[in-house]
Amino acid sequence: MKKTRKLNRNVAIVGAGMSRFGMYRDRDCRDFFSEAFQEMMASIDKGLDINDIDAMYLGNFSNDFFVHQAHWGPIMSELLGLVPKPATRTEGACASSALAFREGVFAIASGFYDIVLVGGAEQMSRCATEEVAEGLALATFPDEGLAGFTFPGVFGAAASAYFDRYGATRDALMDITIKSHNNAPLNPKAQFKVSIRDLMNAKIEKAEQLGRPVPEWDDEKAFLWDPKANPMVAWPMHLFDCCPISDGASCVLLVAEDLAKQFTDDPLYVAGIGQGSGRGMSSKPDLTYFEATRYAAEEAYGMAGMTPEDVQFAEVHDCFSVAELIHVEDLGFFKPGEGYKAIADGATRLDGPKPINTSGGLKCKGHPVGATGVSQMVEIWSQLRGIAGERQIPNPNLRIGATHNLGGTGGTCTFTILERR
Amino acid sequence: MAPLPFNIQSFEHYLGEDKLMGGKCNACGMVVVPPRPICADCGGIDLEWVPLTGKGELMAYTNIAVVPPAMAAEGYGRNNPYCSGVVGLEEGCHVVARIVGIDASDPESLSIGMPLTATILKSEVDGIAKVRLGFEPS
Numbered sequence A: 001m002k003k004t005r006k007l008n009r010n011v012a013i014v015g016a017g018m019s020r021f022g023m024y025r026d027r028d029c030r031d032f033f034s035e036a037f038q039e040m041m042a043s044i045d046k047g048l049d050i051n052d053i054d055a056m057y058l059g060n061f062s063n064d065f066f067v068h069q070a071h072w073g074p075i076m077s078e079l080l081g082l083v084p085k086p087a088t089r090t091e092g093a094c095a096s097s098a099l100a101f102r103e104g105v106f107a108i109a110s111g112f113y114d115i116v117l118v119g120g121a122e123q124m125s126r127c128a129t130e131e132v133a134e135g136l137a138l139a140t141f142p143d144e145g146l147a148g149f150t151f152p153g154v155f156g157a158a159a160s161a162y163f164d165r166y167g168a169t170r171d172a173l174m175d176i177t178i179k180s181h182n183n184a185p186l187n188p189k190a191q192f193k194v195s196i197r198d199l200m201n202a203k204i205e206k207a208e209q210l211g212r213p214v215p216e217w218d219d220e221k222a223f224l225w226d227p228k229a230n231p232m233v234a235w236p237m238h239l240f241d242c243c244p245i246s247d248g249a250s251c252v253l254l255v256a257e258d259l260a261k262q263f264t265d266d267p268l269y270v271a272g273i274g275q276g277s278g279r280g281m282s283s284k285p286d287l288t289y290f291e292a293t294r295y296a297a298e299e300a301y302g303m304a305g306m307t308p309e310d311v312q313f314a315e316v317h318d319c320f321s322v323a324e325l326i327h328v329e330d331l332g333f334f335k336p337g338e339g340y341k342a343i344a345d346g347a348t349r350l351d352g353p354k355p356i357n358t359s360g361g362l363k364c365k366g367h368p369v370g371a372t373g374v375s376q377m378v379e380i381w382s383q384l385r386g387i388a389g390e391r392q393i394p395n396p397n398l399r400i401g402a403t404h405n406l407g408g409t410g411g412t413c414t415f416t417i418l419e420r421r
Numbered sequence B: 001m002a003p004l005p006f007n008i009q010s011f012e013h014y015l016g017e018d019k020l021m022g023g024k025c026n027a028c029g030m031v032v033v034p035p036r037p038i039c040a041d042c043g044g045i046d047l048e049w050v051p052l053t054g055k056g057e058l059m060a061y062t063n064i065a066v067v068p069p070a071m072a073a074e075g076y077g078r079n080n081p082y083c084s085g086v087v088g089l090e091e092g093c094h095v096v097a098r099i100v101g102i103d104a105s106d107p108e109s110l111s112i113g114m115p116l117t118a119t120i121l122k123s124e125v126d127g128i129a130k131v132r133l134g135f136e137p138s
């Protein structure tokens, strides 16, 4: 049995912020991080003197490739006026900022620092789609790229194995896409603020206006089954199964538990934190689950003394629709092979018993890879503090939320449980 | 003579000689394709090259229509997708490879569990020879 790990000193989140996510040709990562930082500062109820920040950890996957600029730790630190405090960049592909968060937690838990800024940033939209795909494929395992696998391809292959094992079809993935698109219009920060139904109706309306043949879609799924509306990317992944190319940044302020009340009467506490590593596809005994996620979840639940039932809602890494499906099972929210049935029954909708990706998820909120992990925590912050506006989960006793962040094709996975006491 | 290093480059070198070779761990018997310098199962480093039968079955697959630059250079793209898959070999290990001899625009033309046989794919793009492992229906 695995060892139960504890922090030597507990850690709280007392401020959180993120930039709008989208594609911004006229701005760069410093603009995004500045936007996130300003929002984070404004969210600290009793204020913060930035000279009190001891250190910073910044997640960034591949700005080296995307904008030909590396070494983002000091660049951001200098921007915020934190120099000469230490600034460290973390890289875990699409889980880069969850690793920054983790480093910040450990630095405080060890007693070395008291107040740490953690966040992430990424700028992807300066590259053409093919270049972004090439940049992301840097995080596959070496033999996968040689065999022609792309990022969507790896998740497509996982979906093929899941479908075969459990009898699900693309129909199950569509429930996830439709749900994310229903949540996103309620999130002012989201990249795609439109439901599938509205998107579909707009296309019908446009065809009518232009006097073109009007598509006959009975419902959202008919739209998603139409290869003209939803072309294949890497079967069974189609366009609407895939997250977009995004720019953006996010950050939260971590402080030692005993200092938290200096900043707010209403901090969030890090109840559990886990991280695991995963294998490439040729070394996996089973392609229908993510070993790294299961390991991270076990570690976090063990530390928190909680079970999956205790987690009331979560942000789950849905770089591709099938990733959300498999991960809600790996996190223990549903039994293996049962997740897609629960999702079809509405279990993960905003008004369901286990809301997943109330932000719109990576699919609609956007996925500036290095910023994603901490941006998920910003969503948990908003929900637990009851400031999520129109997308507020309709549960007056919301107390525990969690984030799952995945890097690469499952090589790095994290799971973090946050609690409002 | 010392064996070739147990890595992807050597694996491809053998493919170029029309040989399908894997790395076998002499401690536990595990075969890994392409090989690596440390046994994935037991951590052993006493390895040897062994020929593979090239017979296996399809474990997972995807038909890729949005293709990376290297595959676009070979003529693949939105109207001409290719298939990549995970193949379970007779020797007990899995390998990732291209799947050929099927219609990649028709997912129904493939099924998990279908028997496959290895084939060595050679191509030349801009004067550079490329050799890759592929599998086709048996």
Ligand SMILES: [Zn+2]
Binding pocket: B025, B026, B027, B028, B029, B030, B039, B040, B041, B042, B043, B044
């Ligand atoms: Zn061995």
